[in-house]
Amino acid sequence: MNRKQMLLISTMALTLSLGGTTWIDPLRANPIANKQNTVPIKEDLLHVLGLSSEEDIYIAQYNGLSLADIAEANKVDVQKVIELQLAELTEQLNLRLSSGSITPEQYEAQRAELPEIIIKSVYAM
Structure with a gap:
């Protein structure tokens, strides 16, 4: 398995293991029924990284870049x-x-x- 595939699989595994249970509760799964004004992780991450779409992150990671590489390329403090991911996952x-x-x-x-998990994910270790 190459680095790109490993990065994608580990990111998906982390997301599913920590966030997967939120889909069990229909109230949380339905954005219309959810009265809380929470912003999905991807939107916050896009904003922090200065990217316009989730696809930009996907393509960059598919091409072998880590989130740290993307941040550095966009002159963002890694x-x-x-901290964003730690806050979001702690909230979950x-x-x-x-x-x-x-x-x-x-x-x-x-x-x-x-x-430790977040640092490994951000640096694609």
Whole structure:
């Protein structure tokens, strides 16, 4: 498996493992029924990276660039990307904890792993 495929698979796996449970709840899955004014991760990430579409990220990653490479190419501090992803994934964990889909012990274990997972994802390690 080449680097591009590994990067895409690991990004999808991270997204599904941490965000997949939100689709179980129909209220969260339906954007019309959801009264919260939350912005999807991809829109925030697009804004931080200065990109116009999700496709731009996909193409860049397909061509072997990491999120860190994309940030550096657009003169963006990579730490902003890391902090954004950490905040978004922590929010998802908080929702999972408050909904009872994970235990406090699972929450703490997953929360402790987030920084390392995000850094590996951003730098495509």
